[in-house]
Amino acid sequence: MPVKFVLFDAFGTLVRIPKATHPYRQILKEGIRQGRRPRPDDLHHIMARALSLSDAADHFGIKIPADRMAEIHGALEAELDSIEAFEDGIRAVDRLQAEGIKIAIASNLAAPYAEPVRRL
Structure with a gap:
């Protein structure tokens, strides 16, 4: 055949x-710092939806200051550019x-x- x-x-x-920065993981780590407990399906929610970093933070109820979010966005852009x-x-x-x-x-x-x- x-x-x-x-x-x-x-x-x-x-x-x-080659230069992985794991920006979505950084969002989840910010949630841990705020007392949010990670759930086994967190990554599924990120991967199964077309979520931007800000959308992911909102989805999980994670509040990220603008300067930190800009830093995480920069990490994502660097990671995407390194592919x-x-x-x-x-x-x-x-x-x-x-x-x-x-x-x-x-x-x-x-x-x-x-x-x-x-x-x-």
Whole structure:
């Protein structure tokens, strides 16, 4: 049976984050400092919704001062800017597409991480 499509996991397979700052985790840590207990489904809520950092803080009822939120936004931007493609992954995608095989790329990271994957 011929291969019709290939599904790749984006991070760790096609791209990587060499300078991880974990901005969404920073939001949750701010909540811990404020007495909020982490829940097992916290990351699911972040990953399953298109939440910005501010939206994530609001969703969890975490109050973050503007200067700290700006710092976390800067960390996210730095992390997104640091994302780079694996050369062999790009070559594999190019070869598969040249053969007419459809490509799908999935990720379980938050919505802002999609743009660098598309770009690369």
